[in-house]
Amino acid sequence: MLDRLTSMKIFIKVVELGSFAAASQHLTLSPQMVAKHIEALEHHLGARLLHRTTRRQSLTETGRLYCEQCRLVLQAAERADSLAANTLGTPRGTLSVSVPVTFGRTVLLPFVHNFQKRYPEIQVHLSLTDQLIHPTMDCHEAVIRIGELETDLTVVSRPLTAYRRVICAAQTYLEKHGFPEQPEDLMRHECLVYENSGGPVTTWHFSQGSVTRPVTVSGRIISNDSSVLHSAALAGDGILVGYEQALLPDIKSKRLVRLMPRWKVPDRPVHLLYNAGPVMTPKLRVFVTELQEAFQPEASFRR
Template identity: 85%
Template sequence: MLDRLTSMKIFIKVVELGSFAAVAQRLTLSPQMVAKHIEALEHHLGARLLHRTTRRQSLTETGRLYCEQCRLVLKGADRADSLAANTLGTPRGTLSVSVPVTFGRTVFLPFLHDFQKRYPEVQVQLSLTDQLVHPTMDGHEAVIRIGKLDTDLTAISRPLTPYRRVICATQTYLEKHGIPDMPEDLTAHQCLVYENAGGPVTTWHFSRGSVTRAVTISGKTISNDSSVLRSAALAGDGILLGYEQALLPEIRSKSLVRLLPQWTVPDRPMHLLYNAGPVMAPKLRVFVTELQQAFPT
């Protein structure tokens, strides 16, 4: 049995070159073999594809329509081969990634160091920003986003380890201003206020079992940079609500004291967003896999 894709290719060549002899010479086949491929297609379809004369071949109406579809089929087959080869290929090239600032500086950079050791042919172009970034629309192939996702988001999303936050301050500050026992006590303290695109975030949420509290805080220090607020906390300027992973070294060394231990601040969801297209490029595929393994839910 003759391969039908091969027969289609030969049929298209007959249409392009005009004779069995010309195709046989181009493809290093015998004219008889070229004829066999055309006859196999006609037998399969139950219709004649070519008007044959002693000198040239011309298309029948069925042959014309079939030729158009053969071109589409062969293009699709070539594309499938290309995509499969791309999927199985070595991860390489530049990968543009956007990551929130505090997460990026404290946790993502060590991950990135290990990732690039494992995949030296992948160059990561890293952008640190707390602004809302959309994958592909803002020129990034992968975006890590903290917070609730839009319901109409079209990108693929993969959950990562939730973004956990803690309340803390220096012992010096607490000796001067007192230790809060309840979330409501924070209203009498200097709190370090984070400012996002919507303005200063002056409501802090707490929970203990089924009990929840929303406390309005205030303070003299307001910044859109978490590292500035961390420095202010270490200087004894106030109480900080910050990313737990970023503050663990200071908490373990007792440079910062964790407050309200019986209360928790609700975790914020964190996701990896990306647009993979028909088949995911190797550089993006390994990045998604490694990131989910490093930051499991």
């Protein structure tokens, strides 16, 4: 008799990867064994979970609902394992963390590298996305969020070091188009525009003391991937507003030139969100503690 939790894990992996073949390769199982686990679930439920074709599988309505519940069951099993491990006093298990893409690549990945050296029994499942993620609804134990938080959040939030931004461009672009000196000058320049779930962000804000100026910008390159805009700036395609820590190496090497030093691009708040629940697991507790120590709100990155 096949273990049902194992069958659920395999079912979820088939759904995530889109085919038995991809799931079998990922799980190092034969396609026949993967199919056997799915068939066992369907037999137990008396219902079809997947529409099968020669190349790809898709969820039935029953399969979609069952997949959601499987995720909850497996998370509950993982929490039970973690709570049991608490009696041994050793943080262990898989910790699912969601983080914005640029922040994750630039500063969180080095943090995780050092974190896992200290806690070798914790496996960090790092999900990089700029979509709005909720810790409890999206099956993540911890979420790092950039920007203002909703007022009705029911999870714990902890402030981290602010997300500092700078404006810059390549010397080749500036030699051809000139240096902007005031925010309004940007309206005559080619700007590299970031696009989030609400559309292109074409209003850039600048401050100098108590003076704040919003400027409407435009450009021929628009992307929802900050690394694409970074590469475009290096190629001399326009002016970029981006995360200081990601751009600092290119600014120091003079591949990018920092612009309008008297004008500041307002920082964005960064928060760690998590659901502590009735009992906080050891793995989450040490992650929260270490992250807050590494990214204290008052801390300033070395320039």
